[in-house]
Amino acid sequence: MSSLPMSPQVFAILSALIEQRAGLHYAPEDRDLLQEKVSARALDAGFDSLLDYYYFLRYDPAGPETLDALVDSLLVHETYFFREALPLTVLVEDVLAPAVREGRKLRVWCAACATGEEPLTLAMMLAERDLLSGVELVASDLSTRALERARTGEHNLRSLRAMPPGAEGRWLEVRGGRPYVKPELVAAVDWRRVNLVDAAAVAALGTFDAILCRNVLIYFQDDTALRVVESLGKALVPGGHLVVGTSESLMRFGTALTCEERRGAFFYIKAGP
Numbered sequence: 001m002s003s004l005p006m007s008p009q010v011f012a013i014l015s016a017l018i019e020q021r022a023g024l025h026y027a028p029e030d031r032d033l034l035q036e037k038v039s040a041r042a043l044d045a046g047f048d049s050l051l052d053y054y055y056f057l058r059y060d061p062a063g064p065e066t067l068d069a070l071v072d073s074l075l076v077h078e079t080y081f082f083r084e085a086l087p088l089t090v091l092v093e094d095v096l097a098p099a100v101r102e103g104r105k106l107r108v109w110c111a112a113c114a115t116g117e118e119p120l121t122l123a124m125m126l127a128e129r130d131l132l133s134g135v136e137l138v139a140s141d142l143s144t145r146a147l148e149r150a151r152t153g154e155h156n157l158r159s160l161r162a163m164p165p166g167a168e169g170r171w172l173e174v175r176g177g178r179p180y181v182k183p184e185l186v187a188a189v190d191w192r193r194v195n196l197v198d199a200a201a202v203a204a205l206g207t208f209d210a211i212l213c214r215n216v217l218i219y220f221q222d223d224t225a226l227r228v229v230e231s232l233g234k235a236l237v238p239g240g241h242l243v244v245g246t247s248e249s250l251m252r253f254g255t256a257l258t259c260e261e262r263r264g265a266f267f268y269i270k271a272g273p
Helices: 008-022 028-044 050-059 063-074 085-101 117-128 142-152 167-171 183-187 201-204 222-235
Strands: 106-110 135-141 171-177 178-181 190-192 208-213 235-243 260-261 264-270
Touching: 008 028, 008 050, 008 063, 028 050, 028 063, 028 117, 050 264, 063 142, 063 183, 085 117, 085 235, 085 264, 106 117, 117 167, 117 178, 117 190, 135 142, 135 201, 142 183, 167 171, 167 183, 171 190, 178 183, 201 222, 208 222, 222 235
Parallel strands: 106 135, 106 208, 135 190, 208 235
Antiparallel strands: 171 178, 235 264, 260 264
16 A cells, blocks of 8 residues: 545645644645645555554654654755855855954854755855854754755755856765765754754854845745744844745735845844944
8 A cells, every 4th residue: 555545634634733843834735735745654654544643643752752753744945055045145255254353252043954965055155255253153953854954064966956066076076976075064063953943942053144035935834934924033142134036925924024135135134232
């Protein structure tokens, strides 16, 4: 049996459990997709009923850990080096560089970093300008599996498709057909497991001069996205910058952050003191 039956009722309670845990939203038209993915996990765990699997996830002492593993399998880890690079370049050159050169120590958080290409791109950009020692980079994801990969510095060749000339030899090397980021760059990032819908976990990270949370909010319902944006706003220092994906806009949320365009890149800025 390749897939277990999923009634509309079971879809409703399972998708609600997943959304409550991780913010991922599945609409009714996504039922077949969720059925296929959840069935594989349920069958591997020895269940022949998705309702029984739901009760296990919901009420068994081992349920939360198993639910996290299920969520991990549902997460999208599509990323690559220098993806949508313009906002990163503008952030580094116009915001971070002047402050570091004034002697300030900055903190930058890459939220939902998947296998780490985004924070490592930032590390490359900062190192290129001799600024890396002046910036504490924190990178987080919900997926333990993705973070384990990020910490190894090992990536796949597809992740190099937007690499600028010269970066490949300087910041990484290819061994056995696999690219490896230089260890000093991987070590410059503080890798953390953080669930963005957990406001307390976000608050525990402290405050940041800039936060990148790109191509994440599209997977959330508006009410979940708003809660996450509010948590991120609280984690910004006054005058701090939030960067979201080019296809994402916070304007409909009526957020307290001010949208500012700079050299073609958009930033959401927290009001000063």
